[in-house]
Amino acid sequence: MIQIFLRSKQSLTHHLPSRPFGFFVAQDYNPDFKSRLESQHLIKSDKDYRFAVVGCGPAGFYCAKQILKNVANVRVDIFDRNPHPFGLVRTGVAPDHPEMKKIEKDYEEVLKDTERCQFYGNVWIGANGGVSISKLKELYSGVILAYGATSERDLGLPREKSLLGILSSRQMASWYNGSLDKDVLYDQDLALEQVQNVVIVGNGNVAMDISRVLMKDPEKMAPHDIPTPVLEHLRKTRINSIALVGRRGAVQSAFTIKEIREISRIPDLTMYALKQELLDSFTEASEREQHPDFSVHARGIQRRTEFIKQTCVILESEEQLQEVIESKEGRKFILRYLNRPVELLGEQRVKGVKFERMRLEGSAGDQKAVAVDPKQVTTMDCELLIKSIGYKSQPIEGIPFNTKTHTVPNLMGCVLNDKDEPQPGLYVAGWLKRGPSGIIDATLRDSVETFRIIKHHLDNEMLPEKHTKPEDVQRAILENAANHQVVDYGDWQKIDAVERQEGSARGKSREKILHKEEMLSISKKV
Numbered sequence: 001m002i003q004i005f006l007r008s009k010q011s012l013t014h015h016l017p018s019r020p021f022g023f024f025v026a027q028d029y030n031p032d033f034k035s036r037l038e039s040q041h042l043i044k045s046d047k048d049y050r051f052a053v054v055g056c057g058p059a060g061f062y063c064a065k066q067i068l069k070n071v072a073n074v075r076v077d078i079f080d081r082n083p084h085p086f087g088l089v090r091t092g093v094a095p096d097h098p099e100m101k102k103i104e105k106d107y108e109e110v111l112k113d114t115e116r117c118q119f120y121g122n123v124w125i126g127a128n129g130g131v132s133i134s135k136l137k138e139l140y141s142g143v144i145l146a147y148g149a150t151s152e153r154d155l156g157l158p159r160e161k162s163l164l165g166i167l168s169s170r171q172m173a174s175w176y177n178g179s180l181d182k183d184v185l186y187d188q189d190l191a192l193e194q195v196q197n198v199v200i201v202g203n204g205n206v207a208m209d210i211s212r213v214l215m216k217d218p219e220k221m222a223p224h225d226i227p228t229p230v231l232e233h234l235r236k237t238r239i240n241s242i243a244l245v246g247r248r249g250a251v252q253s254a255f256t257i258k259e260i261r262e263i264s265r266i267p268d269l270t271m272y273a274l275k276q277e278l279l280d281s282f283t284e285a286s287e288r289e290q291h292p293d294f295s296v297h298a299r300g301i302q303r304r305t306e307f308i309k310q311t312c313v314i315l316e317s318e319e320q321l322q323e324v325i326e327s328k329e330g331r332k333f334i335l336r337y338l339n340r341p342v343e344l345l346g347e348q349r350v351k352g353v354k355f356e357r358m359r360l361e362g363s364a365g366d367q368k369a370v371a372v373d374p375k376q377v378t379t380m381d382c383e384l385l386i387k388s389i390g391y392k393s394q395p396i397e398g399i400p401f402n403t404k405t406h407t408v409p410n411l412m413g414c415v416l417n418d419k420d421e422p423q424p425g426l427y428v429a430g431w432l433k434r435g436p437s438g439i440i441d442a443t444l445r446d447s448v449e450t451f452r453i454i455k456h457h458l459d460n461e462m463l464p465e466k467h468t469k470p471e472d473v474q475r476a477i478l479e480n481a482a483n484h485q486v487v488d489y490g491d492w493q494k495i496d497a498v499e500r501q502e503g504s505a506r507g508k509s510r511e512k513i514l515h516k517e518e519m520l521s522i523s524k525k526v
């Protein structure tokens with residue numbers, strides 16, 4: 001970012017607010033609607049502005065909220081491919097964390113302002129019959145891309161897509177969250193009742209969520225919004241072990257101490273780690289990474305590694321581990337380190353994964369995993385392999401896209417063209433802006449940054465006035481093949497009411513509707 005700034009400083013400064021590197025002030029972090037800005041718009045103008053937000057997840061909401069609160073004479077339209085709002089809060093955040101999902105109430109406040117904000121659900125933006133970005137630019141003063149990450153990274157191994165029993169963490173989290181995505185396998189392909197041993201490649205927050213949902217007593221999740229068919233499937237599971245495998249060492253684990261602690265509290269579950277893998281994790285550089293002088297995160301990292309060392313049963317050898325896995329007593333959660341998957345085993349369904357042993361190389365903060373020499377290979381048996389190595393954003397026709405980072409190039413939220421020049425009127429926020437990691441709080445902060453640049457462009461009258469009416473928007477949507485029925489906020493309220501009623505009849509907070517057609521038919525009802 002700084003490099004870009006220096007390279008074309010002259011052309012860029014014009015587009016930047018006056019405190020480009022000191023953007024964040026306390027009030028920006030305040031997610032509370034009743035901020036001191038409530039009755040006072042920051043940007044007063046006689047002009048009419050229209051904004052389109054692509055994606056109704058946290059980033060889209062926070063951008064819309066900032067605009068509605070701070071700009072007079074403005075209307076914001078939020079588009080989503082799904083008939084429901086809330087993005088990954090609904091389809092990512094684990095169902096046993098209902099307190100996180102309460103944030104939907106905050107987002108709902110934005111949608112309730114139907115005079116100034118319209119929800120256009122079940123609307124596809126992009127190629128293949130969707131509304132084009134150029135059409136949106138024609139209709140709106142500004143377009144904010146906040147469509148997140150709807151795909152995932154692959155392991156790059158042969159037969160990864162053809163063997164049964166291999167799922168991505170996106171599919172898994174989407175499954176237990178009742179996502180409408182077509183590639184989410186309901187029940188039969190998952191065949192959890194056949195699964196004894198699970199291997200999860202990757203050791204971030206999502207891997208932890210999945211492990212917990214698979215290992216936890218399903219009855220503890222039953223009162224929440226977990227779909228009943230999922231719950232029934234989980235009730236049949238007989239999972240004996242889950243191995244969480246990281247390419248790098250224990251110090252570089254991507255989960256938090258809170259998450260590992262939550263797993264460790266599951267009754268009848270023991271955590272294990274291998275002595276040699278832990279020893280090899282603690283290189284001099286890794287020790288340095290845990291030193292409080294090294295970074296603000298070091299203390300947290302050190303607490304986490306201490307917790308791992310103290311809570312795991314440390315095993316001397318792989319043979320010992322094999323014995324533990326084969327024993328029928330209790331369930332096992334195994335933290336494996338310094339292993340990279342190199343081969344998938346099995347004929348029709350996955351039976352195991354071969355891993356190549358790695359070691360750490362490089363300086364603190366920049367350690368890479370490289371294969372040990374001579375090669376060492378280990379096999380982990382499993383009937384379910386979950387790839388939890390990251391979500392991935394997809395490009396939409398008509399916008400610049402970095403195919404290495406899978407993000408939209410931007411300067412503080414303003415999209416850059418292929419000459420690195422900012423494009424006032426085109427903005428990006430959330431996972432699409434900074435990559436698919438980080439919690440909702442981080443998404444809030446980067447959306448505030450995006451709003452700041454929008455504000456700067458409005459203050460400097462760099463955005464065109466627009467008088468686009470809802471009829472114009474409806475027409476633009478429906479002239480595209482992919483969009484045949486729009487779900488507005490009133491329609492969503494009908495769907496929401498049905499889900500809540502169904503849920504309450506079963507003693508749950510909500511019974512999610514799992515098929516788009518059903519949602520659409522409810523939304524049509526008068």
Ligand SMILES: Cc1cc2nc3c(=O)[nH]c(=O)nc-3n(C[C@H](O)[C@H](O)[C@H](O)COP(=O)(O)OP(=O)(O)OC[C@H]3O[C@@H](n4cnc5c(N)ncnc54)[C@H](O)[C@@H]3O)c2cc1C
Pocket residue numbers: 054055056057058059060079080081082085086087088089091092093094097100123124125126146147148149150173206209391396429430431432437438439440441443
């Ligand atoms: C499994 C999982 C669990 C998580 N758990 C937590 C947690 O417990 N706590 C926490 O703080 N954070 C959690 N996060 C992180 C949090 O979900 C993200 O920080 C946040 O959702 C990112 O917001 P976003 O708006 O960028 O993307 P999203 O939430 O993905 O929203 C993007 C929206 O764009 C829509 N969209 C996509 N393509 C199109 C298109 N072409 N046309 C129209 N609409 C489109 C999508 O349907 C979606 O609604 C979790 C993430 C995952 C994956």
